[in-house]
Amino acid sequence: MDENFDFGMVGLGVMGRNFILNVADHGYSAIGLDTDAQKVEALTAEGTGKQVEGTVSKEVFVKALKSPRKIMLLVPAGKIVDAVIEDLLPLLDKGDLIIDGGNSFFPDTNRRITYLADKGIHFMGVGVSGGAEGARFGPSIMPGGPKEGYALIEPIFRAVAAKVDEEPCVAHMGNTSAGNYVKMVHNGIEYGLMQLIAETYDVMKRGLGLSNETIGQTFGKWSEGRLKSFLVEITADIFKQKDPLTGEDLVDKILDKAKQKGTGKWTSQNAMDLGMPVPTIDAAVTMRGISALKEQRSQASKVFDQAKPELIADEQWADTLEQGLYSAFVITYAQGLAQLSAASLEYSYELNISAVARIWRGGCIIRASLLEHIRKAYERTPALKNLLLDDAFAEILDSSHNGLRSVLKLAIDTGIPVSCLGASLSYFDAFKSEKLPLNLVQAQRDYFGSHTYERTDQQGVFHTEWG
Numbered sequence: 001m002d003e004n005f006d007f008g009m010v011g012l013g014v015m016g017r018n019f020i021l022n023v024a025d026h027g028y029s030a031i032g033l034d035t036d037a038q039k040v041e042a043l044t045a046e047g048t049g050k051q052v053e054g055t056v057s058k059e060v061f062v063k064a065l066k067s068p069r070k071i072m073l074l075v076p077a078g079k080i081v082d083a084v085i086e087d088l089l090p091l092l093d094k095g096d097l098i099i100d101g102g103n104s105f106f107p108d109t110n111r112r113i114t115y116l117a118d119k120g121i122h123f124m125g126v127g128v129s130g131g132a133e134g135a136r137f138g139p140s141i142m143p144g145g146p147k148e149g150y151a152l153i154e155p156i157f158r159a160v161a162a163k164v165d166e167e168p169c170v171a172h173m174g175n176t177s178a179g180n181y182v183k184m185v186h187n188g189i190e191y192g193l194m195q196l197i198a199e200t201y202d203v204m205k206r207g208l209g210l211s212n213e214t215i216g217q218t219f220g221k222w223s224e225g226r227l228k229s230f231l232v233e234i235t236a237d238i239f240k241q242k243d244p245l246t247g248e249d250l251v252d253k254i255l256d257k258a259k260q261k262g263t264g265k266w267t268s269q270n271a272m273d274l275g276m277p278v279p280t281i282d283a284a285v286t287m288r289g290i291s292a293l294k295e296q297r298s299q300a301s302k303v304f305d306q307a308k309p310e311l312i313a314d315e316q317w318a319d320t321l322e323q324g325l326y327s328a329f330v331i332t333y334a335q336g337l338a339q340l341s342a343a344s345l346e347y348s349y350e351l352n353i354s355a356v357a358r359i360w361r362g363g364c365i366i367r368a369s370l371l372e373h374i375r376k377a378y379e380r381t382p383a384l385k386n387l388l389l390d391d392a393f394a395e396i397l398d399s400s401h402n403g404l405r406s407v408l409k410l411a412i413d414t415g416i417p418v419s420c421l422g423a424s425l426s427y428f429d430a431f432k433s434e435k436l437p438l439n440l441v442q443a444q445r446d447y448f449g450s451h452t453y454e455r456t457d458q459q460g461v462f463h464t465e466w467g
């Protein structure tokens, strides 16, 4: 075997196999390692004619790589990443680079960076988004970790990343676990947008009684306008898919229980730790949980009255729903990006939010035409605390948030759960309220626990002997 490979990939599953073929397409020689011989064979077969090889031997793999070695892992997050590192470590030399491209939990990445730096090995946590198709033909790549490590891999990442206006969708995000953190929040936003689309579908289907065909056509039309995005586009496609078993619409045959691997939950949990509210993302995680309670939901559906008023779609229904969905999309990105700003300060990532929006414009699951406007907003004001404070976005929301309000009224009247649409509007309404009723909460805290309160008319902290 040639002993001069530019790039090594550990894990030849959905992401790893596609990523390594993408690397080979760009003129780099690449070798893959997997414990499963069939995956190695599949790579070799698909890589015919390209400078790509596979092996099940870690010794062969490491020996075949040019120094300093550039090794990327696309294996399941968690203990397997540590096991692979321990396996490779005795075979590596100082100055080699290990890149974890999986959805790893960011504190794990911090631990691994410190552990490997002690041994003279660079370690980077790199978010990769775009699914199988993205990995194969151009993902969005979010690298974080030591800059010396990034310098070694930057040319390969720039070559394989998705391109928007000829710019590669990759940029060094920041120190330590910045790459995994940005990918985690990307996935949190992904959860929010997916649930918002699902709720809009529910309002169309159960609320307005529209057919799958009309619903699909509506998403298709929206995907050509300001809601242009990967998730709206695939939603339109999903409504066209027939079930090969029954010939009926496949979407109606799919069980309404959505699984989750953890990145959405971590986004919510860490937002709580930072004290940075992301209610749309929280609600999306909660709805996956409620979806999993299928048996109890079935039971309850027989206990509670299901009668609801008949609603007739008026002429404006599509515009109203589009305004609602678009406003909620903007609010969801605003929450996620505000979390990134807070995390950047807390963890000293030094994130450039405009660059984050730039690399999310192509290749990734949350790519959307909206992201170009978001990029510009953060370019205008790099220290923008919240997207909703940008003049252009304030104007957009001023003109479309009433659509969201109308959708919610309709959903409440018909008993359709719209947690994410509702959380988005409440976040917006709370964010634009100079006064909230939390003066009363402060009074209650002081009443029962002498926790003190601040006053509107004097400096300092106060306590009252209530009652």
Ligand SMILES: NC(=O)C1=CN([C@@H]2O[C@H](COP(=O)(O)OP(=O)(O)OC[C@H]3O[C@@H](n4cnc5c(N)ncnc54)[C@H](OP(=O)(O)O)[C@@H]3O)[C@@H](O)[C@H]2O)C=CC1
Pocket (backbone or CB within 6 Å): 010, 011, 012, 013, 014, 015, 016, 033, 034, 035, 036, 039, 074, 075, 076, 077, 080, 083, 084, 101, 102, 103, 104, 128, 129, 130, 131, 132, 261
């Ligand atoms: N699928 C997706 O759309 C996306 C996934 N990700 C993330 O990328 C990572 C990989 O995901 P994905 O490709 O979907 O996962 P897969 O399960 O498809 O692939 C993982 C591969 O790693 C192999 N593997 C496991 N242990 C070892 C080991 N010790 N040495 C070598 N190979 C090993 C597995 O082999 P075997 O099957 O035999 O165990 C499998 O071939 C995950 O962190 C995931 O969250 C990120 C973005 C999108």
Ligand SMILES: O=C(CO)[C@H](O)[C@H](O)COP(=O)(O)O
Pocket (backbone or CB within 6 Å): 103, 128, 129, 130, 131, 187, 190, 259, 260, 261, 262, 263, 264, 365
């Ligand atoms: O990272 C991804 C896309 O960006 C993966 O597809 C991820 O698995 C999606 O999360 P979940 O499985 O929890 O829905």
